[in-house]
Amino acid sequence: MSVEMSKPVPRPGILDIAAYVPGKEHAPGVARVYKLSSNETPLGASPKAIEAFREAAGHLERYPDGQAIELREAIAAVHGLNPANIMCGNGSDELLGLLCHVYLSPGDEGIITEHGFLVYKIQIMGAGATPVVVKETDHTVDVDAILAAVTDKTKIVFIANPGNPTGTYIPVSEVRRLQAGLPKHVVLVLDAAYAEYVRRNDYESGIEVVSSNANVVMTRTFSKVYGLAALRVGWIYAPAEIIDALNRVRGPFNMNTPAIAAGAAAIRDQAFVQEATSFNQMWIEKVTGALETIGLKVTPSVTNFVLIHFPDVDGKRAADADDFLTSRGYILRAVRSYGFPNSLRMSIGPEEANRGVIEALGEFMGRPA
Numbered sequence: 001m002s003v004e005m006s007k008p009v010p011r012p013g014i015l016d017i018a019a020y021v022p023g024k025e026h027a028p029g030v031a032r033v034y035k036l037s038s039n040e041t042p043l044g045a046s047p048k049a050i051e052a053f054r055e056a057a058g059h060l061e062r063y064p065d066g067q068a069i070e071l072r073e074a075i076a077a078v079h080g081l082n083p084a085n086i087m088c089g090n091g092s093d094e095l096l097g098l099l100c101h102v103y104l105s106p107g108d109e110g111i112i113t114e115h116g117f118l119v120y121k122i123q124i125m126g127a128g129a130t131p132v133v134v135k136e137t138d139h140t141v142d143v144d145a146i147l148a149a150v151t152d153k154t155k156i157v158f159i160a161n162p163g164n165p166t167g168t169y170i171p172v173s174e175v176r177r178l179q180a181g182l183p184k185h186v187v188l189v190l191d192a193a194y195a196e197y198v199r200r201n202d203y204e205s206g207i208e209v210v211s212s213n214a215n216v217v218m219t220r221t222f223s224k225v226y227g228l229a230a231l232r233v234g235w236i237y238a239p240a241e242i243i244d245a246l247n248r249v250r251g252p253f254n255m256n257t258p259a260i261a262a263g264a265a266a267i268r269d270q271a272f273v274q275e276a277t278s279f280n281q282m283w284i285e286k287v288t289g290a291l292e293t294i295g296l297k298v299t300p301s302v303t304n305f306v307l308i309h310f311p312d313v314d315g316k317r318a319a320d321a322d323d324f325l326t327s328r329g330y331i332l333r334a335v336r337s338y339g340f341p342n343s344l345r346m347s348i349g350p351e352e353a354n355r356g357v358i359e360a361l362g363e364f365m366g367r368p369a
């Protein structure tokens, strides 16, 4: 194909990708704004992580450690893993992209679920492959639907467990059933971005499933409970052969020094994580209960956010609620692009924001909480 073009032309499929649109940040004209649209923690980062970040500022002329050894060893120590099976990334987003880059060719298929994280679709298409979307049941990943969608072109399956924006999860027994039903050459990606928040006995982030299978990987992030979203720190736990393949294509210095230092300090401070998850647990229950009392439907969540469903009634739809809340300084996430045209996702924020949203939605619904 040596047809001459008048300008550079992207690979087929690239211009079909709808670029990711992050959560809103601004509420014009409102003095006090609470951003509850990106599942960020209201508690910030561990003071120890902030201190490590500051110290790293003293030597910005040096290249980072291309192996991110300090961070990988800290992660390995906390989770009881072999550091050789861990690779770090510039946010887990980078790792999701590398997986597609390495395991997908044009013509291949990647399976994602109806309300799955949009980054999966973007990265599958970015690799020239075809996203195959399967239905969820009750806003929850449906293992049978995934298995039914497998073809001889399937090379990768992405699930977020727990899911975003749904906040639901599948138990480890279901994850194992999914693995057992997939062909051995299909990579099963378990995105456990919210694992720290889950308090369910039948949940497992993926560590055990990865350890006992050659085709399963787990991705994790420091952007949520660890409060380091600005630094872009993620990691993957995977079989040695997968780590080896990913290591060949990643940027040689994909992790910057302040991110490595702050990440390592953050994960060593598990007391801070305990505090953050306890705070979250209390508020996820209070917010869910209060919104139900107001008359709104809420998908039961094991994470740090809730998916709120609005009545299909003029003036009471999600878009109306979004405007109403924004005018009061509460920014939630519209989730139309995730297949929820009449819902909003609310991240658990500081106490005054949680109370404020409950009060405002009570007023909006005409049923004070």
Ligand SMILES: *Cc1c(COP(=O)(O)O)cnc(C)c1O
Pocket: 039, 090, 091, 092, 093, 094, 117, 160, 163, 164, 191, 193, 220, 221, 222, 223, 224, 229, 232, 233, 234
């Ligand atoms: C927030 C989030 C991530 C984290 O992405 P980073 O690139 O690590 O910030 C990954 N997956 C899901 C489902 C998320 O919601």
